[in-house]
Amino acid sequence: MPIDNENCMTNLEQAEKFWHQLLDSPALTKSDKGIAETHRDALLTAFARSAFLAETLIKKPAFISRVVGIANDSMSPHLAHNQPETAQIEQEQEANDEKKEKASGALSFSAELDTKLRMVESEDELLKVLREYRNQEMARITFLDVLNKQVIETSLEQVSALADALITNAYYWVYRHLALRYGTPKSNNKDMHMYILGMGKLGGRELNFSSDIDLIFAYPEKGETSGGKKALEHQQFFTKLAQKLIQALNKITNDGQVYRVDMRLRPFGDSGPLVMHFAALEDYYQDQGRHWERFAMVKARVINNDKSDNVKWLNSILQPFTFRRYLDFTTLDALRNMKKLIATEIRRRRLSNNIKLGAGGIREVEFFAQSFQLIHGGREPALQSKSLLRTLDALSDLDIVESEVTQQLKQDYLFLRKVEHTLQQSQDCQTQTLPDELWQQTALVDVMGFDTYSEFLNQLDATMARIHGHFNELVEESHDTHSEEDQLFIACQDAWRLSLQDDEFAEAFNDHLSSKDINDVFSILAGFKEKQRNYRIGQKGEDTLNKLLPEILYVLINQHPNHTAQVLSRLLGVIEAITGRTTYLDLLLENPDVLKQLVKLCERSDWIAQEIKRFPLLLDELLTPLYLGQQNTDIHTSKLEYQTELRETMLRIEQDDVEMLMDGLRQFKLCQQLRIAASDISESLPINNVSDKLTVLAEVILEHALHAAWMQMRERFGVPSHLEGDDKGFAIIGYGKLGGYELGYGSDLDLVFLHNAPRSSSTDGKKSIEAQQFYIKLAQRIMHLLNTKTLFGQLYETDLRLRPSGNAGLLCCHINGFEKYQLEEAWTWEHQALVRARAICGDVSLLDDFTQVRHSILSLSRELDTLSQDVCKMRIKMREHLLTKNNEKVDLKQCEGGITDIEFMAQYLVLAHANAVQGMTEYPDNLRIFDVATKANIIDTTTAQKLQKAYLRLREQYHHLTLADTKYADQSEELDIIREQVTRHWDMLFGKCRQ
Numbered sequence: 001m002p003i004d005n006e007n008c009m010t011n012l013e014q015a016e017k018f019w020h021q022l023l024d025s026p027a028l029t030k031s032d033k034g035i036a037e038t039h040r041d042a043l044l045t046a047f048a049r050s051a052f053l054a055e056t057l058i059k060k061p062a063f064i065s066r067v068v069g070i071a072n073d074s075m076s077p078h079l080a081h082n083q084p085e086t087a088q089i090e091q092e093q094e095a096n097d098e099k100k101e102k103a104s105g106a107l108s109f110s111a112e113l114d115t116k117l118r119m120v121e122s123e124d125e126l127l128k129v130l131r132e133y134r135n136q137e138m139a140r141i142t143f144l145d146v147l148n149k150q151v152i153e154t155s156l157e158q159v160s161a162l163a164d165a166l167i168t169n170a171y172y173w174v175y176r177h178l179a180l181r182y183g184t185p186k187s188n189n190k191d192m193h194m195y196i197l198g199m200g201k202l203g204g205r206e207l208n209f210s211s212d213i214d215l216i217f218a219y220p221e222k223g224e225t226s227g228g229k230k231a232l233e234h235q236q237f238f239t240k241l242a243q244k245l246i247q248a249l250n251k252i253t254n255d256g257q258v259y260r261v262d263m264r265l266r267p268f269g270d271s272g273p274l275v276m277h278f279a280a281l282e283d284y285y286q287d288q289g290r291h292w293e294r295f296a297m298v299k300a301r302v303i304n305n306d307k308s309d310n311v312k313w314l315n316s317i318l319q320p321f322t323f324r325r326y327l328d329f330t331t332l333d334a335l336r337n338m339k340k341l342i343a344t345e346i347r348r349r350r351l352s353n354n355i356k357l358g359a360g361g362i363r364e365v366e367f368f369a370q371s372f373q374l375i376h377g378g379r380e381p382a383l384q385s386k387s388l389l390r391t392l393d394a395l396s397d398l399d400i401v402e403s404e405v406t407q408q409l410k411q412d413y414l415f416l417r418k419v420e421h422t423l424q425q426s427q428d429c430q431t432q433t434l435p436d437e438l439w440q441q442t443a444l445v446d447v448m449g450f451d452t453y454s455e456f457l458n459q460l461d462a463t464m465a466r467i468h469g470h471f472n473e474l475v476e477e478s479h480d481t482h483s484e485e486d487q488l489f490i491a492c493q494d495a496w497r498l499s500l501q502d503d504e505f506a507e508a509f510n511d512h513l514s515s516k517d518i519n520d521v522f523s524i525l526a527g528f529k530e531k532q533r534n535y536r537i538g539q540k541g542e543d544t545l546n547k548l549l550p551e552i553l554y555v556l557i558n559q560h561p562n563h564t565a566q567v568l569s570r571l572l573g574v575i576e577a578i579t580g581r582t583t584y585l586d587l588l589l590e591n592p593d594v595l596k597q598l599v600k601l602c603e604r605s606d607w608i609a610q611e612i613k614r615f616p617l618l619l620d621e622l623l624t625p626l627y628l629g630q631q632n633t634d635i636h637t638s639k640l641e642y643q644t645e646l647r648e649t650m651l652r653i654e655q656d657d658v659e660m661l662m663d664g665l666r667q668f669k670l671c672q673q674l675r676i677a678a679s680d681i682s683e684s685l686p687i688n689n690v691s692d693k694l695t696v697l698a699e700v701i702l703e704h705a706l707h708a709a710w711m712q713m714r715e716r717f718g719v720p721s722h723l724e725g726d727d728k729g730f731a732i733i734g735y736g737k738l739g740g741y742e743l744g745y746g747s748d749l750d751l752v753f754l755h756n757a758p759r760s761s762s763t764d765g766k767k768s769i770e771a772q773q774f775y776i777k778l779a780q781r782i783m784h785l786l787n788t789k790t791l792f793g794q795l796y797e798t799d800l801r802l803r804p805s806g807n808a809g810l811l812c813c814h815i816n817g818f819e820k821y822q823l824e825e826a827w828t829w830e831h832q833a834l835v836r837a838r839a840i841c842g843d844v845s846l847l848d849d850f851t852q853v854r855h856s857i858l859s860l861s862r863e864l865d866t867l868s869q870d871v872c873k874m875r876i877k878m879r880e881h882l883l884t885k886n887n888e889k890v891d892l893k894q895c896e897g898g899i900t901d902i903e904f905m906a907q908y909l910v911l912a913h914a915n916a917v918q919g920m921t922e923y924p925d926n927l928r929i930f931d932v933a934t935k936a937n938i939i940d941t942t943t944a945q946k947l948q949k950a951y952l953r954l955r956e957q958y959h960h961l962t963l964a965d966t967k968y969a970d971q972s973e974e975l976d977i978i979r980e981q982v983t984r985h986w987d988m989l990f991g992k993c994r995q
Helices: 005-023 030-038 040-049 051-059 061-068 080-092 097-104 106-117 123-146 152-182 234-250 278-287 291-297 309-322 329-349 362-376 388-397 403-427 438-448 453-472 487-497 502-509 515-532 538-559 564-578 582-590 592-604 606-614 616-623 625-629 635-650 658-681 687-717 771-787 815-824 828-835 844-858 864-882 899-913 926-935 941-963 973-990
Strands: 195-198 213-219 275-277 730-735 749-755 812-814 838-842
Touching: 005 030, 005 040, 005 051, 005 438, 030 040, 030 061, 040 051, 040 123, 040 403, 040 438, 051 061, 051 123, 051 403, 061 123, 106 123, 106 152, 123 152, 123 234, 123 403, 123 438, 152 195, 152 213, 152 234, 152 403, 195 309, 213 234, 213 278, 234 275, 275 278, 278 309, 291 309, 291 329, 291 362, 291 538, 329 362, 329 487, 362 388, 362 403, 362 453, 388 403, 403 438, 403 453, 438 453, 487 502, 487 515, 487 538, 502 515, 515 564, 538 564, 538 582, 538 592, 564 582, 564 592, 564 606, 564 616, 582 592, 582 616, 592 606, 592 616, 592 658, 606 616, 606 658, 606 941, 616 658, 635 658, 635 687, 658 687, 658 771, 658 941, 687 730, 687 771, 687 838, 687 941, 730 771, 730 844, 749 771, 749 815, 749 844, 771 812, 812 815, 815 828, 815 844, 828 844, 828 864, 828 899, 838 844, 864 899, 864 973, 899 926, 899 941, 899 973, 926 941, 941 973
Parallel strands: 213 275, 749 812
Antiparallel strands: 195 213, 730 749, 730 838
């Protein structure tokens, strides 16, 4: 074959160098040297084409006779001059695996290895024998291949048969030696074995020359070994066996390595057990098997097939999982997705010179054949073959694919496989990339039979173009809501579906994200992917997740390009929480508006993101995003709506099912609170309306909690004897933010419980107790309903310290005792608290009594200087205990000129002027207190408006800080101005007492 002299000299010089090294080898015997001299020309040519062959023979000259085909001719049906016999066997018994083994020489490989290993006693010897035999036979196959003394089909079969023999014989050696120590696994009094599934090209008997091997291990059933020195459970025995087998094949020694062993295709991947019993294997593939695992199982073959019923059992587990009798559309979707991934990887990684992974490469032929196997294999047994070549023939025979197409694909596939073998036989490296080195290009041209490298490339391009054309026509793309030109969406798909390097990721998003966001998003996505590998979500969940994540990235980047990483972290926290709940994943995927709403909420509020993460049921609320954005602003209407909705919700719960009752109340609160927060974020609710709605929501829940607790207590003790009709003789009083209609997200409830039972009253149930004790138990029951943490969290955190005598006082106080305490014992700060107290729920008459007591206490005449000093001292004391010093952040509540200063000013105005102005006690909230004070000319309108405006702005910021799940605000010019105004009014009212 004419090639240019320089190239020829380069390769011949290399070959001559190898030849002299061989002759100089101290291990070369006289006999081996004679054989080498006889076959000098053939060896020189082979050395010019394979450095691996030359280096192997230099290290082990004893292999020469075997390599050139002199030794063992009579027992080796796999040698070159046995090709006619091989071809004849192939034609006659194409579907018979056992005869296929004979044709490829697997049986002689196995027999020879078995003879060698019977003399082996130690694991070190085992490793040496396996590697030497592997190197010898791979050198022989290389010699035949690079001189074109055998066709590529035979080479593929021999490489696969050799792998079968090495794996199987190593397995039996390890099995025998472990059994001597631990006993033999048994089933029905017969020895039980671990079965080795060979995946991919090994399973199809089309193994690469320098390939790793993908294996899965399984054994029939649980039990315990018998007959050894130390019995083990079967799982322990076979795990040890698997570990030692992997080491025997995978470990690198001075003699090299037999095979790189990859176990990641096993159930649950790296996180799964190394070996599983058949029942566990069946459960996995029935419940959690993924589409890619069906693809992989198409070629799965039991390597150590002992023809037992156990092998039939194992195949009966895998066959229905792999080949569905009826075509389902998820298979077509999976094929589309896999096809898109292949195309995307080619484009992203620019795999133009890769004959396996590039466009029109070996992988695309495999995908072509396996696609039809998955679609039709359940109804056409001929398509259940492990062999790609036989599958292509079957497609033609069944008239599924035109024979011209299958024959062309076979021819092109074998051409690429020959190129692949030649590349790998050069240096025994697992590569499918065309070489850059001139001598390797020359070797490739020589073996492939071309005059020049450019001629070879032309033929290769034509071959791959034909394959790629058939690949493109294979499965129609599904309708996509994104255009093919949408580069951002393509980048989002690549970011999730491909294993991009950081520079590739940056290139994809340079036009859309800042450099910092690019780095952060890359890191966040990588971490999330790593976590997902440990989740067992099943095929459907995985498919949905793979579609959803690109959509999330796309919506996120389109909506919020300035702080994408932060919001993505929140979103992925939500996705992580619902990963095992495919219904919620589908909800987000199928409802673009819901996804956009979730992104918006997470962007504006870490608090909401955390709430949804903790309680994924809140995602159901996002189904009505329009409703989320439009809330009723009338407080009375809102309360009626909440009462109606809660009543309807609780009708589905049995009255005596306390756990369901508590969960129902918590779910109701969570959902309503999310609606309020969403409206807050969309700015369709002013801040005072937000607080109004949060407050009446708490009122409605308290009403229901009181009713439920009352029913439970009545069932147990009856009711106090002094009551008439539906009266309860009980009332709940709200203080603080609840009393002042100013609840925020996550606010606790300051409560006081009152009753009106006379001392002589007791309950009328079978178990009678004093009324006072009954009401204490009722209060405890209400607290239990509110405070207990369930799966849906805590309803409200409550604080009862504002009751008479604080923590030392009774949990539930008589109304007369309450009045007496307020008149005789209460401190000024307790009267301040009473300003923001309000009757919430309970008997109307008792609520009216409380309102009257409140009015009378607040209307007491007070000495203004003393009152002023008391209020100032309490404010200073609070600030000392509660204010956190931070020069960069501001505590909006406790800082000078903050929320609490405004509240104290309002409380002071009520306590100072209520005895003269009756209307000052009418309202418990600060805004309306300032309104009344203005009308009564206690403060001027301008002052009142400035304080109200400042209060609303500070509370708005505080609400948003809560939504952002933080406590402190950043310093700002606007905040400084507000605080200065409030402080100025404080000084006008109290002087310099803040100092």
